[in-house]
Amino acid sequence: MNIKDILTPFTAWANVVKEPVTIKDPFNREAAPRYRGFHDNDIEACIGCGTCEAICENQAIDLIPVDGVETKDGDSGLRPQVDYGRCCWCALCVDICTTDSLRLTNEYTWIDTDPDNFIFTPGVTPKSWYKKEEGWRKPGNGYEFYSKERVDMEELHAEERIDSFIEFVKGYSKEQAEKEADRCVSCGICTATCPAHMGIPEYIKAIRNDDLEEGLRVLYETNPLPEICGRICTHKCEDVCSVGHNGDPLSIRWLKRYIADQNPSEKYKEILNQDTSKSNGKKVAIIGAGPSGLSAAYYLALLGYECTIFEKLPEAGGMMRYGIPEYRLPYDQIDKDVNYILELGVEIKYGVNIGTDIKLEQLGKDFDAVFSGTGLHLGRSTRIPGTDNENVYFATDLLREIVLGKDIYVPEKIVVIGGGNVAMDITRSLARLQQIKYGKVDCTATSLESEDIMPADREEVVEAREESAIVDPGWGPKSIEIENGKVKGLNVVKCLSVFDENHAFSPKFDEDNKKFFPADMVVESIGQGMDLSYLSKEFKEKLKFTERGRIKVDEYFQSGVEWLFVGGDIIEGPDVIHGIANGHKAAVGIDNLLNK
Amino acid sequence: MINKFLGFTPKKEMLPSQTVTPDTEIDLSSHKYQKIWLGPNHPGVTGNMAVELTVQGNTIMKAQTHVGYLHRGFEKLIERRLFVQGFPTSIRMCVAEPDTNEYFIARATEELSGYADAVPEYANWLRMLSLEMARLQGLLRGVPGQGGTFALGIGVQWGVYLRDLILDRFEELTGARVYHMFIIAGGVRGNLPEGFKARMEDNLRDIDDFIVKIKKLMFHNSIFKTRAKGLAVITPDMVDKFGIVGTNARACGVKRDVRKDNPYLYYDQLDFDPPTATDGDVYARTWIRWQELIQTVDLIRQIMAKMPETGDIRCKMPNVLNWKIPKGETYVRLESGRGEMGMYYVTDGSDKPRRINLRGPSYNHAISVLEHMLIGADVADVHAIMVSLQTCPPEIER
């Protein structure tokens, strides 16, 4: 044994004279700025999407209703409640939070005698640590749990599409669709906002699983027109998509189109496997082969009713065919959806005008019930001086005539009044016709609403401009200049505001700020009206009307006359998806009436 | 009492009446033997584990390890969780260096889903930093802890203080002190905070001092030398037979280190050479770990100097809620402070793993090796042997 080995350990005594390293006040030690302590939730920003619950590996999170938070479009009204008996403070809930509302503060001491207190709702149950700014937040530097960027949809370039009515949106490939479907967090917030309440997370899941037949079955549960909706739906679901709070919302519409596109029409019958051969012996008449009529016919046929649709025009589809241009919705796609409904045994009688060819009352006698979805086919006029000229048209009339193949008047200079989707449709249709006829485009659309509040979809405006049409919003039409019986142009003044403080329509103008749009033709597209001329005077008296002049219906779209159900654009909308939802609900209403 | 710690020589009649081998028949009814249980209480034993000893006098005739006191079925529980949800559970399988298990799950899922090369460079350096910090904090407890088994408590106190400083750095970097949950599939969960390197350097300087102090305290200490030298010798031929890895293998001259043999992350870019010894006894193992302490401090300095200033911390991967991995299997491994750790990871095309199996060094060290080493040893040396083998029960039971 070495003497050195006995003495050396005594050097440790040197520590006796050293300053102690103990923390002076261990009870108030501030944790690091990134420390994962107790939860806080910004109740205003949170939408109760439940991704925190889905990712919690300990099932520590529940979604519960909270006083003062209302369930509404885009907000489930639920808020996460955390059980600290299970939480492991991994903060995966923070990292996936779609709205960035959830966070962990760096507070870490909490003493309580009642164990139940450790189940609490962050942001609601009052806690001292909410005032702390520091703590764990979602990391940056490329850290994300789902892609925030939408998969771009391939489109034909403006030069390629301007001289024809070919569909210009190409649709997703398998790879693109699966990549886009992967972004979905399956919260289901969108389902409430969709007028037809489609099972959106379920069909997106079917895409991820590459089970498109299952996808089609999910689509047909709530929507018998998926090809059509997959192209031209107003996709209100995408406005509330939880992924959209922090990135691009899911491309729900294009994903729906992908499912419908990939399933060939000949296989629909086999995939959907819907048996309508058993009739229940009851008959229903449907007026108008538009979205609401087709939807009602589809669901009634499934319930065993014999349905006959009476259509005024030579082909089915209503506004979907005669109002929406072919470049957005090709006719063969309408046929695909309509043909499947016809395969279920639904009959369509074309060229029948209710009111003149057959009286509505007669239908009521011949059939057990009648559903009317006659839509908005009449144009509305601005009634400014000069609108009585023969070269002033309504957009709806022109669109219909283009579809019917009539030769319409296409001059070199055109101005369109209106800022909605129909105005964009006619502007872009006329631009195409001008390109075909003259090799150049000179078509201007002007609206009362300024650019930021234009009712048209943003992409419509952008695409119209790509196609060399001019969109010049924020002008109020004053008069149409007429010289020698011919249209010379449109006089407008600057529109300052469209709505007053109470959100009522009350436009204000700056009369000094004038502009003149030279044109040989003016198209009015400021809204559509309904044509109720098929209702006789006596019949109208039996019905009730709302203050806005619409037919009053109950929850199931039953009118004041027991056997008459009314739906579609004349009740709600105007758009396709409301029509589909109305038709579905009316079918249930008719079934309730006839199967009491 | 003091005699015992100064190298106690038992009187002849207290020695076993026969030579002890693993196959020695023990007849308990002869009243020559006694059964005692060591553990499963934690103090003095490495984790909640029990050793059932059959002794004659002070000499151990037979030893059997009993585990299960910490079993919560982690491997099974992870089978029920999404790929991203597994890592907070996995870290509980090893308290001493939890980061290794985070790394396994991340690495295995990346490899099986084809994202192994997509992980950003900055993230990989941060992974290395956190793994080396984990090794450092483990050694700060392990090296003086070996002294603790011979009642040399002062070094443990120094070590625990310095380990706390490293935990402070962990807290700053990862948001937690012990279970960091930092390494995630695709990268890591945070960048390097501002001023981190300077504060780390301060701590490393303190550790440099400690390394000198602990050397004087333990390796120039006659009691430690007397008791640890020649105790529980591992011979090179035992290494493959028993599956001995890491410092336990290196202390008897078998130079195996995953960081060198099968380099992972950027270890091939670092300059180091794993230390080895030849004696294979408790002293040699502690000595190797003390040298590793020096080396780890150096590695952390190298990593901080070589890593990029900033960058992406996670690569783009599928939505974690919908993430599915095609059918496949892999084995990922790394060198932890206690030796080779690894994970066998099997996927079946669903969104959850089919099977995960952690290979912890303790699985062999604490059962077959320990039971073998204890035969013929003195009861007072059991703790020392256990700690020198670095047994960690949670990774046996999983």
Added chain:
Amino acid sequence: MKSFIEKLNSKYVLQEVVYQRDDLVFAAIKKENAIDAITYLRDYEDFTHLVLMSCVDWIEDGKYQLLYLLHNPILKNDIGIKVYIDRENPEMVSAHHLWKSIWTYQREMHEAFGIVFPGSPRLKENFVVEGWDEIPFMRRDFDTHEYAEKTYFPRGNRKSNDPAEYMRKKLYPSQPVTAKQRKDDK
């Protein structure tokens, strides 16, 4: 590695050969040849280090898959030998004579999957669970959630809501619903 695998293949028929990494190969060998092949690998091909023995339950195929992962410390590469055994009558030849550590694995496999290794020492001793009267706990058909529900006592003061379902009940309860929802409501 490739030429070595070909050589091994000519000796013992290998199936499902997967080159997972440059230094890691998985291959399945018939049950009868497995221990023979492992002994050969250990004694003649320097795969002296047994890294891990493991088991996977492929319940849908009615098979257990055993894995013997061997490491070659000289060439620094690994081979995983997989052996499929029948799930109904799980029995495998013991390898406890090859490595001193393998009996622990076999004891664990016996407890966790119910696999029998005749001759393996202390095989039937408890490993991590005591007084276990359920089916072996690592089998796929053992449901941990169900077990926890029936063994422990949930406090019962928690209830969660599915956002989509909750919104339906709140916002559009009368809307015709999907067939699935109709079924759930009933």
